Amino acid sequence: MSTAPRTRNDCVGHVHAVEHECEAVIFDLFGTLVAAPSAADRELAVGEFAAAMEVSSDTVDSALNDSWRPRHDGRLRSAAEVAAHLVVRCGAARARTNDVETTLLRLASARLGADRSVYRALDMLRRSGVRLALLSDASPEIAECWRTTPLAPYFHTVVFSCWEGAIKPAPRLFARALEQLDVPAHGTVYCGDGGGDELMGAQRAGLRALRVARRGGQDGLAFGETPWHGDCVPSVEALPAVLTSRRDR
Numbered sequence: 001m002s003t004a005p006r007t008r009n010d011c012v013g014h015v016h017a018v019e020h021e022c023e024a025v026i027f028d029l030f031g032t033l034v035a036a037p038s039a040a041d042r043e044l045a046v047g048e049f050a051a052a053m054e055v056s057s058d059t060v061d062s063a064l065n066d067s068w069r070p071r072h073d074g075r076l077r078s079a080a081e082v083a084a085h086l087v088v089r090c091g092a093a094r095a096r097t098n099d100v101e102t103t104l105l106r107l108a109s110a111r112l113g114a115d116r117s118v119y120r121a122l123d124m125l126r127r128s129g130v131r132l133a134l135l136s137d138a139s140p141e142i143a144e145c146w147r148t149t150p151l152a153p154y155f156h157t158v159v160f161s162c163w164e165g166a167i168k169p170a171p172r173l174f175a176r177a178l179e180q181l182d183v184p185a186h187g188t189v190y191c192g193d194g195g196g197d198e199l200m201g202a203q204r205a206g207l208r209a210l211r212v213a214r215r216g217g218q219d220g221l222a223f224g225e226t227p228w229h230g231d232c233v234p235s236v237e238a239l240p241a242v243l244t245s246r247r248d249r
Contacts, residue, residue, distance in 0.1 A: 022130055022243045024183040026174070026207065028192030029136035033151065033236060034114050035216030036193065045107055052099040053092035063089040071139040074165035079104050079141040101141075108141040112149040117237045122154040124240040133177045137161045137168050137196050157181060169201020178205075191239060194225045203230070212236060 030036050037045075046064065050057045063086055069075075076082045083101035087094060125132060134151075136142070138160040146152055146160075157180035161167045164176060178185055185206030192198045193214040202209040211232045233242055 022189050023187035024131040024181045026133045026135050026177050026190045028198055029134055031193035031214040032212055033118055036214055048103050052103045053090050053096045055090045055092050059090045072137050072161050073167050074162050079144050082140055104141040108145045114151055121237045121240055128244055131156050131181050133181050134158045135173055135177050168196030168198045171205055174205035194228050197226045199228050
């Protein structure tokens with residue numbers, strides 16, 4: 001569960017055709033393919049963790065805030081380790097650890113459902129010969145649930161921060177995705193809502209970066225967003241037309 005502050009993400013009506021042949025697209029996950037959690041979502045999650053550990057919501061809120069980096073940068077390697085960390089941090093009984101892990105995995109699975117229109121867009125890209133990768137700042141419970149989601153089959157490769165030991169915009173994350181896709185940076189588009197300074201990171205790695213309006217709306221939470229003055233598309237659903245317009249000329 002991201003606990004970062006809300007930031008604005010205005011990206012409507014700036015659609016530009018990609019001016020080179022696109023071999024692959026690397027997608028962000030939260031706020032791009034699936035909705036970014038809202039403050040209300042986070043409050044509900046905090047309440048569930050508080051009930052699972054029999055501690056106050058304020059205690060859980062503080063623990064989640066303080067543990068964002070270790071949950072996402074690989075220091076905590078599994079949902080079980082995250083659960084144990086939260087139990088200790090909240091001063092809860094160790095006997096509550098299994099309940100916390102179960103809650104983590106249930107909430108993670110619920111967050112990974114996408115709109116049907118997203119699946120259609122991904123299918124169109126794959127049918128056009130574009131290779132797809134996912135690059136996400138994600139905690140271990142997200143990574144553990146990923147393979148069981150309907151989104152997973154659409155992607156040739158997945159790079160999660162908790163697996164790689166780094167968070168966006170670390171250059172090695174983009175390098176890993178390109179390596180696994182076996183495509184050059186200049187033939188690859190990065191598509192995301194801008195959290196984690198991902199768009200500038202993609203540009204520095206030699207990719208073409210496209211920003212999408214944050215899925216879930218302006219109430220969606222994001223971490224580490226910086227101003228973006230580059231190209232935008234209104235949504236993932238618009239991407240197939242943008243990327244194929246050059247080919248059809």
